[in-house]
Amino acid sequence: MWNKKLVTIVTEKAIESNLEDSFKDWGIKGYTITDARGKGNRGVRSAVWDQAANIRIEVVTDGKMAELLCERLKAEYYDNYAMILFTVDVQTLRDDKF
Amino acid sequence: MWNKKLVTIVTEKAIESNLEDSFKDWGIKGYTITDARGKGNRGVRSAVWDQAANIRIEVVTDGKMAELLCERLKAEYYDNYAMILFTVDVQTLRDDKF
Amino acid sequence: MWNKKLVTIVTEKAIESNLEDSFKDWGIKGYTITDARGKGNRGVRSAVWDQAANIRIEVVTDGKMAELLCERLKAEYYDNYAMILFTVDVQTLRDDKF
Amino acid sequence: MIDNLLNPAVLFFVLGLVAGILKSDLKVPQALYESLSLYLLIVIGMKGGVELSKTSIQSIGLPVMGALALGIVIPLVAYAILKYVGKFSVPDAAAIAAHYGSVSAVTYAVCLSFLQKMNVPFEGFSAVLLVTMEVPAIVVAIMIARLYRSKTQALPWGKFFHEVFLSKSIVLLVGGLIIGVVVGDAGMEPVKNVFFDPFKGLLAFFLLEMGLVASSRIKDLKKVGVFLVLFGIGMPLISALIGCWIGKFTGLSVGGTTILATLAASASYIAAPAAVRIAIPEANPSYYLTASLAITFPFNLTIGLPLYYKWAQWIVGKAGG
Amino acid sequence: MIDNLLNPAVLFFVLGLVAGILKSDLKVPQALYESLSLYLLIVIGMKGGVELSKTSIQSIGLPVMGALALGIVIPLVAYAILKYVGKFSVPDAAAIAAHYGSVSAVTYAVCLSFLQKMNVPFEGFSAVLLVTMEVPAIVVAIMIARLYRSKTQALPWGKFFHEVFLSKSIVLLVGGLIIGVVVGDAGMEPVKNVFFDPFKGLLAFFLLEMGLVASSRIKDLKKVGVFLVLFGIGMPLISALIGCWIGKFTGLSVGGTTILATLAASASYIAAPAAVRIAIPEANPSYYLTASLAITFPFNLTIGLPLYYKWAQWIVGKAGG
Amino acid sequence: MIDNLLNPAVLFFVLGLVAGILKSDLKVPQALYESLSLYLLIVIGMKGGVELSKTSIQSIGLPVMGALALGIVIPLVAYAILKYVGKFSVPDAAAIAAHYGSVSAVTYAVCLSFLQKMNVPFEGFSAVLLVTMEVPAIVVAIMIARLYRSKTQALPWGKFFHEVFLSKSIVLLVGGLIIGVVVGDAGMEPVKNVFFDPFKGLLAFFLLEMGLVASSRIKDLKKVGVFLVLFGIGMPLISALIGCWIGKFTGLSVGGTTILATLAASASYIAAPAAVRIAIPEANPSYYLTASLAITFPFNLTIGLPLYYKWAQWIVGKAGG
Ligand SMILES: Nc1ncnc2c1ncn2[C@@H]1O[C@H](COP(=O)(O)O)[C@@H](O)[C@H]1O
Ligand SMILES: Nc1ncnc2c1ncn2[C@@H]1O[C@H](COP(=O)(O)O)[C@@H](O)[C@H]1O
Ligand SMILES: Nc1ncnc2c1ncn2[C@@H]1O[C@H](COP(=O)(O)O)[C@@H](O)[C@H]1O
Ligand code: NA
Ligand code: NA
Numbered sequence A, B, C: 001m002w003n004k005k006l007v008t009i010v011t012e013k014a015i016e017s018n019l020e021d022s023f024k025d026w027g028i029k030g031y032t033i034t035d036a037r038g039k040g041n042r043g044v045r046s047a048v049w050d051q052a053a054n055i056r057i058e059v060v061t062d063g064k065m066a067e068l069l070c071e072r073l074k075a076e077y078y079d080n081y082a083m084i085l086f087t088v089d090v091q092t093l094r095d096d097k098f
Numbered sequence D, E, F: 001m002i003d004n005l006l007n008p009a010v011l012f013f014v015l016g017l018v019a020g021i022l023k024s025d026l027k028v029p030q031a032l033y034e035s036l037s038l039y040l041l042i043v044i045g046m047k048g049g050v051e052l053s054k055t056s057i058q059s060i061g062l063p064v065m066g067a068l069a070l071g072i073v074i075p076l077v078a079y080a081i082l083k084y085v086g087k088f089s090v091p092d093a094a095a096i097a098a099h100y101g102s103v104s105a106v107t108y109a110v111c112l113s114f115l116q117k118m119n120v121p122f123e124g125f126s127a128v129l130l131v132t133m134e135v136p137a138i139v140v141a142i143m144i145a146r147l148y149r150s151k152t153q154a155l156p157w158g159k160f161f162h163e164v165f166l167s168k169s170i171v172l173l174v175g176g177l178i179i180g181v182v183v184g185d186a187g188m189e190p191v192k193n194v195f196f197d198p199f200k201g202l203l204a205f206f207l208l209e210m211g212l213v214a215s216s217r218i219k220d221l222k223k224v225g226v227f228l229v230l231f232g233i234g235m236p237l238i239s240a241l242i243g244c245w246i247g248k249f250t251g252l253s254v255g256g257t258t259i260l261a262t263l264a265a266s267a268s269y270i271a272a273p274a275a276v277r278i279a280i281p282e283a284n285p286s287y288y289l290t291a292s293l294a295i296t297f298p299f300n301l302t303i304g305l306p307l308y309y310k311w312a313q314w315i316v317g318k319a320g321g
């Protein structure tokens, strides 16, 4: 098993396609998205319509890219969007894949 | 990066709003919910209608609050509801947020 | 709290019921499934219809079973299906449950 | 009776049931299930409201009192049977009693279709009876469960009443009722082809999904035991009989009495499960969901309805004759 | 005016609003909300296209220019008021201005129902005016926001135009318009009972959900302040007045002028929020969503529409008399 | 032929396709896609059942045998072409063959609309042909793939047959068929306005979504290569021709022959992909999904249908003359 980082991001659905473009630019090879709702500093986001919906994105990648990803998200999105992220150490079956 | 705890809870959708009230009472500042289905001791929960649907709740918080949360959930919900929870160490970008 | 393993699998929705059968055969007692979309080696899977949809499966179990699960999934599904998996150490409230 | 079994609604239910039992991969998107449920509830309310706006309200008082009485008596009877004959625990007995005292809007809708097909007239305010019977039994049953509770953990009654009276089925039924009364027949004209004409077809479609849901409980039939299966058939008969007599004494027509008996016989599967899961958490959902959905609902749909109509004819007809 | 308030559409909106405010657990599946939204947009386009195919296109040029002018003038006026009277920050003022310059297809649809009910004829190309006014104001407002920006982070205009012009509301409206023109009245016949007949009913159903969505913003009313509440009522009045005059000068009938005024008065809640969230990220969504959905939309629906019709009668009627 | 292209159904497909290719953010909720799919399948079954109940069953035997033969011959022909001309691997060739041997219910529905519009009569039991052809080709193709398999990992045939024969499309078609036969024309009356009248409109709506789905495969056209594109056009022509002759020899009318040819020419996109992904996992879904959805489906919808009708006229007409 290989040691990798899992970066989980919870943010507004409104910026989903923008994030996908950013990921492409930054060289992220894969990610997984699920629909979510929640509560945070910016209040309740109940997913009753698109403007109040969240998404939850997971990226499995190596330590360096994970760090880069966090920095860039913080720089470009944190000020203006409802967003949180957290990272955790994970083990994967393949090394070169992530 | 700051060390925090991620508490993940999988339980019945039927008690979603009750849990949200409990979280408020307990001082939980934020959480993320996704719809889920699954299988466990209480059989298959296939999400075919509300009474057979699960939710998956994530709470990022500090170690003390995480412990408290686990204890309270165990005391108030474990006996009567389909519920599991697990905690994991995560790193976040902001300290005071969680 | 008890130390367990969380195995997270992201794969094609098309094989959901097959995986459930496999889990049963392998003695997995519980799992949680959420609908997902994503991108990986096999391109974008946008969940616009069943054949392009992903699921995200979580299994909390002990270290031995986690290892076995990973091996078997690799042997039986990795070659032919869009699938990734990763494991992480988690703490649970009950020991015998997982 | 065979005729009642071979209509699209019942056949759709059977199709869903069979598909589920045979483990077909047929699935109804949860969003469709919820959308149709929402549609049916608000339309039942609206239809009722339009009828109500055409009815003289004089005669409504007594039947509503009768419905209320049913909503209090049935859960008590059901509880007694479950507790003392069936030997169920207090929470389980109370939880099941809540379901049988409350009502199923879908069964009500099928009953109206049935009466219309037979050209049996009925009171215009029948939807008011449906609304009246939704909540009381749930409150009664929960009070029983609380009474016997050893741990004196207080139920937050304020929060509980808020949840029960503002539950989606009540909001949709009452909201629809008010809209129906306010708008009336003429105002409904431009939206009739959405809210009234497709009702029967969408009801049939919904029953496909209910069949699937019911099938997911079929495998629990063994677990719940023979007594509950018998209860799931016997209790609606008892309730319907009481309903028929109350219908007679409150002056309802044969049609109205059939409706009241059907309401009495029907078991809730929207409002009651949601409320009971929160307020009587110790009760095992397998019992009440299986009894309500997999036994009583199909029983009423097929054998119950024509039977209650027969009874109403006998009981009310005799009185009239 | 009371009559306008007591139609099913408005009552459904109120029901959703009340259910939301009272914290009922009534929820509309997001998939239903999106499905109905999709249906309404494409049908508005198709209806417009069919009408367009029956209309002489001669007289269309001037009104379209007028609509375009509205799409440029309104966001400028709105911006000035918000910035200099309301003391909003540049991004917030521009973001709100984008919403009031753009249009609400649902308000447009309710306006058509209103005119049809009153038997007021209107131009067959009115859907073209709707499409014309969707985008310009968004572009104008975003240019303002960019102009004042301190950090000179370039907006990728190419990508931006792609997103705005291929946003789902534009694709559905324009796609529907083209299909309507190509297929025409006769070709639409076999699908009429899906795309045309149920329109009013489904619009009412959609308004139930909009009421729920609006209710989720009601609690922000306090946060956004008195000025924005006043703006949410005053701005549509100003826009409608300008719209009436432009209607008159571009030769529209009383019906067409009412439509143009309503479009001017309406605030976008599909295209604008999506575009603005990306292009003016610093703007606080609470302001523009609350103003558009919780203040201006219900105001137009109830008081605005009949008022704009009155105004159109005065202004265009005078000219004609 | 142009006339066939300018109907709402085709135009909706094109709109979805164009929106997808231009990367609009237009998305159809998956729940809507699945709900409509479910509706269309069960209604196709029900319509077929009602027709069947009015048809003398005498003449049904031969055409069903013909349909069965088609279901066995087509996958063999397709496999041979793909393997020996196209140089595809065994699993890929078998997987694609399964799709072309099985059928597309939506193409069938569009074919019926086409014939009705042209006032061409056809056999009342045509839905039985559709059901007959759904499964056999899938079984044949999977047997081929298994035959050539090096690893002798056994396919659990019991489980496999269960999955194929109880797949949602079979359950809905056969279930609908039975309901249609049992209920008959008269019994369907009260639910007609849900199950029959809106069919064409909802089919058009569904095609919007299929356009979007197809567009997501367009970018794979390059990857799959020129041969598969040619196959996606040539194979339906071959199958339709065989279908026409079998139609003639089994005594079908021109209308019935057009339907059989269309079924033969159509490629499955519900039952086959689901079964093949499990039973021939080594096959690359890009090949069969792209060929079936992005090439053959639109080809049949636009050029194929009128062509097969012409052929049926020639071939069956000659016989009759
Ligand atoms: N402590 C937390 N734990 C888990 N999820 C959170 C937490 N705080 C915020 N979120 C999620 O992140 C979204 C945006 O957070 P915020 O920017 O704080 O409003 C919320 O809607 C939640 O879904
Ligand atoms: N071992 C497990 N791993 C992951 N999820 C589980 C596990 N056991 C139970 N669950 C989830 O928790 C829900 C309730 O579990 P239970 O109370 O055991 O029925 C199930 O429906 C599953 O979604
Ligand atoms: N690096 C990654 N991080 C998170 N999810 C991934 C990653 N790579 C792939 N996935 C998910 O796994 C699915 C299958 O991956 P693949 O087999 O690489 O196409 C994708 O559709 C994604 O949902
Ligand atoms: Na009852
Ligand atoms: Na406007």
Ligand code: NA
Binding pocket: F074, F099, F100, F101, F102, F103, F104, F239, F263, F264, F265, F266, F267, F268
């Ligand atoms: Na075929």
